[in-house]
Amino acid sequence: MSTSKLYVPEASSRPGRKPDFSKLNIPDAGATRKPALDCSAQNSQDVATGLVRVMDDRGNAVGDWAPSLSFEDQRKALRHMMHVRTYDERMFKMQRQGQLSFYVKCTGEEAVAVAQAMALQPGDMLFPSYRQQGLLFVRGRAIIDMMCHCISNSRDSCKGRQMPVFYTWKEGNFFTISGNLATQFSQAVGWAMAAAYKGENNIAASWVGDGSTAESDVHNAMVFASTYKAPVLLNIVNNQWAISTPQSVASAGTTFALRGFGYNIPGVRVDGNDALAVYAVTQWAAQRARQGYGPTVIELYTYRVASHSTSDDPDAYRDRSEAKSWPLGDPIQRLKNHLILNKQWSHAQHQTLQQELDASINRDWKEAIGFGSLEEGPHWPATTVFEDVFKHMPSYLRRQREQLMKNN
Numbered sequence: 001m002s003t004s005k006l007y008v009p010e011a012s013s014r015p016g017r018k019p020d021f022s023k024l025n026i027p028d029a030g031a032t033r034k035p036a037l038d039c040s041a042q043n044s045q046d047v048a049t050g051l052v053r054v055m056d057d058r059g060n061a062v063g064d065w066a067p068s069l070s071f072e073d074q075r076k077a078l079r080h081m082m083h084v085r086t087y088d089e090r091m092f093k094m095q096r097q098g099q100l101s102f103y104v105k106c107t108g109e110e111a112v113a114v115a116q117a118m119a120l121q122p123g124d125m126l127f128p129s130y131r132q133q134g135l136l137f138v139r140g141r142a143i144i145d146m147m148c149h150c151i152s153n154s155r156d157s158c159k160g161r162q163m164p165v166f167y168t169w170k171e172g173n174f175f176t177i178s179g180n181l182a183t184q185f186s187q188a189v190g191w192a193m194a195a196a197y198k199g200e201n202n203i204a205a206s207w208v209g210d211g212s213t214a215e216s217d218v219h220n221a222m223v224f225a226s227t228y229k230a231p232v233l234l235n236i237v238n239n240q241w242a243i244s245t246p247q248s249v250a251s252a253g254t255t256f257a258l259r260g261f262g263y264n265i266p267g268v269r270v271d272g273n274d275a276l277a278v279y280a281v282t283q284w285a286a287q288r289a290r291q292g293y294g295p296t297v298i299e300l301y302t303y304r305v306a307s308h309s310t311s312d313d314p315d316a317y318r319d320r321s322e323a324k325s326w327p328l329g330d331p332i333q334r335l336k337n338h339l340i341l342n343k344q345w346s347h348a349q350h351q352t353l354q355q356e357l358d359a360s361i362n363r364d365w366k367e368a369i370g371f372g373s374l375e376e377g378p379h380w381p382a383t384t385v386f387e388d389v390f391k392h393m394p395s396y397l398r399r400q401r402e403q404l405m406k407n408n
Contacts, residue, residue, distance in 0.1 A: 009246065009248035009249050010246070010248060011246035011248065011317075011318065012240060012246060012318070012322060013318050013319035013321075013322045013325075014317065014318065014319065015315060015316065015317065015318065015319055015320075016319065017319055018319065018321075019318075019319050019321060019322040019325040021325060021326065021327050024327060025051075026051060026053075026327060026328070027050055027051055027053065028053070028056070029053040029054060029055055029056035029057075029060075029062050029063060029274075030053070030054070030056070030062035030063025030064070030065070030066070031050075031053070031063065032046075032047055032050045032051060032052045032053065032063070032065070033046070033047065033064060034047075034063075034064040034065050034284070035047060035266070037284070037287055037288045037291060037293055038288075038291075038293050039266055040264075040266065041260060041261050041263075041264045041265055041266050041267070043266070044266035044267055044268065045258070045261065047257075047267070047268050047269065048255060048257035048258045048260075048261065048266070048267035048268060048269055048297075048299075049254075049255050049257070049258060049269065050269060051269050051270065051271055051301060052065050052268060052269065052270040052271060052277050052280070052281055053065075053270075053271045053274055053277055054066050054067070054271075054274055054276040054277040054280060055274050055276055055277070055334055055335075055338050058337075058341060059334070059337040059338040059340070059341040059342075060338075060341065061276055061338065065277060065280045065281070065284075066276065066280065067276055067279050067280040067283060069276065069279055071339065071342065071344040073118065074275075074276075074335065074338070074339060074344070075339065075344065075345065076118070077111075077114055077115060077118060077275050077279075077335060078275075078332065078335050078336060078339065078345070079353060079357075080110075080114045080118075080134060080137045080138055081110035081111060081114050081134070081275070081331060081332050081335070082332060082353060082354060082357055083137055083357050083360075083361075084106065084110050084113075084114065084133055084134045084137055085107060085110055085332065086354070086357045086358060086361050087133070087137075087143065087146075087361055088103075088105040088106060088107060088133075088306075089105075090361045090362075090365060091103050091105075091147070091150060092105055092306075092310065094365070095164075095310045096310070098374070098375075099151070099369075099373065099374055100150045100151050100152075100164050100374055101152075101164060101374065102163060102164045102165070102309065102310055102311065103150065103164055103165060103309065103310045104130050104131060104165045104308070104309045104310075105131075105306040105307070106131040106132070106133060106134065106306075107304075107305040107306040108239075108273070108302060108303050108304060108305035108306070108323070108326075108330065108331065109131055109237065109239055109272065109302050109303075109304065109305075109331075110134055110331050110332060111272060111273055111274065111275040111278050111302075111331035111332075111335070112131075112132070112134070112207075112235075112237055112272050112278060112300050112302060113128075113131075113132040113133065113134030113135045113137075113138075113207075114134040114137065114138055114275065115275040115276075115278035115279040115282065116135070116205065116233075116235070116278060116279070116282045117134060117135045117137075117138035117139060118138055118279060119278075119279045119280075119282035119283040119286060120203075120205060120282065120286060121202065121286075122139065122173070123173065123200075123201075123202040124173065124202050124203050124204065124205060124286070125173045125175065125188070125191050125192075125195075125202065125203075125204045125205070126172075126173055126174050126175060126204075126205055126206075127175045127184035127185070127187050127188035127191070127204060127205065127206035127207070128174065128175070128177055128184065128206070128207050129177065129181075129184065129207045129208055129209060129212070129237070130165050130166060130177050131207075131209075131237065131239075131304075132207050133146070133165070133167070135174060136167060136169060136172065136174060139169075139172045139173075139174065140172070141167075141169055141172055141174070143360075143361070143364045144364050144367050144368045145157060146167060147364060147365060147368035148368050148371055148372075149162070149164065149167055150164035150165060151164075151368065151369070151371075151372065151373065151374050152164070152374060152379060153368075153369075153371045153372030153373065153374070153377065153378065153379060154371050154372045154377070154378045154379060154380065155368070155371035155372070156379075156380065157169075159380040159384050159387075159388075160379055160380045161385070162176070163179060165177070166178070166179065175187065175188075175191075181208070181209075181211075181212040181215050181217075182208050182212040182213075182215035182216075182217035182218050183217055184206045184207070184208070185206050185208055185217050185218050185220075185221035185234060186217045186220050186221045186224070187206070188204040188205065188206035188221070188232050188234070189204070189206075189221045189224050189225045189230050189232050189234075189295075190224070191204045191232075192204040192225070192230040192231045192232035192289075192295075193224065193228050193230045195231065196228070196229075196230065196231055201290055203231040203232060203233065203286060203289040203290060204230075204231070204232045204233070205232065205233040205235060205282075205286075206221075206232065206233070206234060206235060207235040207236075207237055208235070208236055208237070209236075209237050209238075209239065209242055210236060210237065210238040210239065210240075210242055210247040210250050210251065210256055211242020211243070211245055211247075211249075211250050212242070213236060213250055213256060213259060214250055218259075219263075221234065222234065222259070222260060222263040222265060222295075222297075223263060225263070225265060225294070225295040226260075226263040226264050226265050226294070226295065229292065229293070229294035229295070230294065230295055231289035231290060231292075231294070231295070232289060232295045233282065233285050233286065233289065233295070233296055233298060234260070234265070234295055234296070234297045234298070235298045235300060236256040236257070236259070236297065236298065236299045236300065237272065237300045237302065238251075238256050238272075238299050238300065238301050238302065239272075239302050239303055239304035240302075240303050240304060241304050241308070241314075241318070243308045243312060244308075244312075244314075244316070244317040244318075255267075255269050255299055256269075256297075256299040257269040257297055257298065257299035259297055260295070260296075260297030265294070265295050265296065265297050266288075266296050266297070267296070267297040267298070267299065268281050268284075268285065268296060268297070268298050268299070269298075269299040269301060270298060270299065270300055270301065271301055271302075271328055272300035272301050272302030272328075272331075273302055273303070273328045273329055273330065273331040273334060274328070274331070274334060275331055275334070275335045276335075276338070278300065281298060282298070284296075285298060301328070302328070302331075303323065303326040303328070305323045305326075336350055382404060382408070383401050383404055383405055383408075386398075386400065386401045
């Protein structure tokens with residue numbers, strides 16, 4: 001008589017064990033169909049279990065999902081992705097030198113935020129997680145302000161009250177990033193419901209990681225989004241790792257795009273390293289939302305090349321060669337190859353742009369540090385902790401502030 005044993009999902013690799021992505025079902029570019037905007041959840045099952053891909057291995061854009069995106073805009077997308085990566089590299093080095101306390105890179109995931117931001121409208125509200133800095137780049141946030149936030153100096157728009165990379169930008173419709181995972185999903189649905197109630201044409205978009213789908217906020221959000229047909233894009237970034245936990249633990253043997261199926265929400269699974277595919281799927285889902293067809297769950301299938309954060313050592317739980325083994329390649333290299341194939345870019349132009357971005361980031365850092373360093377300041381005064389909470393400060397807070405000022 002056999003006895004039952006606890007099943008533990010396997011990771012794609014562990015230290016010293018060769019990465020194995022052989023079980024991935026990766027369809028050919030252009031093979032996944034494009035449903036009608038008014039498709040039901042039941043009619044989206046094949047695209048929720050498949051994988052939308054536009055660029056083939058040579059760099060050709062093929063299939064029904066190939067977007068009508070001009071080469072000029074494609075070059076802009078490439079520039080934004082390169083800019084984000086250059087920024088990430090510089091800020092990571094600065095953290096290692098002790099000039100900021102914490103940082104999170106999005107290496108390998110740049111196409112997710114950049115392509116999606118380009119497919120949305122400026123009035124659309126963004127509820128991001130902490131690896132979507134590309135949204136800010138596309139919307140024109142000053143790099144110096146992002147740096148000052150990470151340093152927590154005198155120009156930090158959060159006045160030193162928030163962690164590095166947990167950005168916020170009211171003017172850019174970029175909601176404050178939260179360290180409490182998945183809260184932004186429910187917030188995005190609520191905002192979208194309010195926009196629909198007021199008769200506005202703007203929609204909301206939110207992002208969570210694959211591990212965060214285990215949080216109750218994700219399921220609460222889907223219930224309300226489905227019930228009220230909220231005009232919202234519910235993005236799940238499946239980058240294969242939730243810190244040290246592989247995505248196989250959270251996926252339960254199915255795709256994350258299918259999570260919406262039980263709530264009667266259509267789902268689409270897209271190659272997150274294919275900027276053209278990400279743009280096309282986001283544009284399609286945004287059109288659905290604006291035309292009153294409700295929410296869409298989008299799984300962005302990508303890979304987290306870097307560590308989870310500067311506090312993490314990925315060599316402790318995955319093989320060092322795993323990132324190089326990822327079969328869907330690098331998003332920057334793929335878009336670059338596509339543009340070169342179409343004679344819209346060159347290796348020389350790419351090198352020149354990289355040098356320009358390196359110099360630009362260097363200039364931005366020098367200016368940002370002029371507003372104060374992490375160690376020496378100047379920082380926002382401690383007394384400002386009492387501000388921005390109440391419209392009219394209560395008397396007890398005024399007394400506490402006065403006491404703090406006397407003690408200092």
